[in-house]
Amino acid sequence: MTAHANELAVDVRGLRKRYGDVTAVDGLDLRIRRGEVFGLLGPNGAGKSTTVEILQGNRLRDAGEVSVLGADPATGTRAWRSRLGVVWQDESAPAELTVRETVRHFAHYYPRPRDPERVIDLVGLRAKADSRIKALSGGQRRRLDVALGVIGDPELLLLDEPTTGFDPAARRGFWDLVRLLADEGTTILLTTHYLEEAEALAxxxxxxxxxxxxxxxxxxxxxxxxxxxxxxEWTEPDGTPHAEHTRTPTKTVAGLMDRFDGEIPGLRVGRPSLEDVYLRLTGQEAAR
Structure with missing residues (x-):
């Protein structure tokens, strides 16, 4: 990528991190443009969460160059941290407080927070504003976590496996929320195991x-x-189904059209999915 430094929200070069004899991050390069939704995919143990922790400034790197919003996270100031929003997998809000109390409380941590009432509306919790957190469903608690991540009006929002444990309806609702935040200009880094989610959002x-x-x-x-x-894939005149794997599907279909003199029974052309690519690149294709 040839973007200038001021066009990048995140610029990582040669990042390394070891835990004893285990190498968690081994020369990772990453560049995220301002205003985009960027998906970070990989199996468990690939180094995703460690990378996000280093970007946030919560973990020191062993080597490499890292710039997040123009600063080194290792020496990030309080003012710099206020420009970040983070939503981890674990819940962070006290169970006895109400949604409104919690969002208002967290707003005081930032110099220029969003309006708490607007944030409650933004994450779809208006009907639950006066409910205690312990009474919320899992999806509603996750929305509250996002509210706490965006209350400071961050330039960069880090979402670490945000929809783990969601049912399909809650996951789609969360996608709408992420799209809304992106439309408002927030740069978003998303780690997820759901390839459909990554493809829909990133x-x-x-x-x-x-x-x-x-x-x-x-x-x-x-x-x-x-x-x-x-x-x-197609069906032969005798009713036998047939399939051919090819790098030139258009040529294959053209040949079938000549042979069938027009319509090809049962014709279907399947392209590689993101899942196919992911499994092959991560060495998990054989285990599928």
Whole structure:
């Protein structure tokens, strides 16, 4: 990427982090443009959470250069931290307080917070504003976590596995919230195990394995560059189904059109999915 430094919310070069004999992050490079939604994908132990912790300034790196919103997280000031929002997997709000009390309390930690009432509306908790946190559903608590992540009006929002444990309806509702925040200009870094979620939300993706980025780009670009061709399926005149894996599906279909003299029974062309690409690049294809 050739973007200038002031166009980048995150600029990471050669990041390394070890825990004893275990290398969690091994020369990772990452560049996130301001205003985009960026997805960080990888299996458990790939180094995603460690990377996010380093970006937030909560964990020191062993080597490499890191710039987040123009500053080194290792020496980030309180003013710099106020420009970040973080939503971790674990809940952070006290169970006995109400939604409104909690959001208002956290607003006092920031120099220029969003209006607490507007944030409650933003995350869809108006009907639960006076409910105690312990009475909320899992999806509602996750929305509250997001409220606490955005109450400071962050320039960069870090979302670490934000929809783990959500049912499908709650997950789709959360996607709408992320899109709304992105439309307002918030830069968002999303780590997730849900490939459908990453494809639905992210402008660009990075796939990480063994502490390194092995592929980066728009979802369609990753499929085009790292896919292994297409599968053309059709039905023979005797009713036998047939499938052919090919890197030239258009040529295959053209040949079938000549052979069938027009319509091809049961024709279907399947392109590589993001899941196919992910499993191959992370070495999990054989376990599928």
């Amino acid at each position: 402008d660009r993706l990075a796939i990480v394995t063994r502490g390194r980025v092995v592929a980066e780009g728009e979802p369609q670009t990753l499929r085009d560059l790292h896919g292994t061709g297409a599968t053309v």
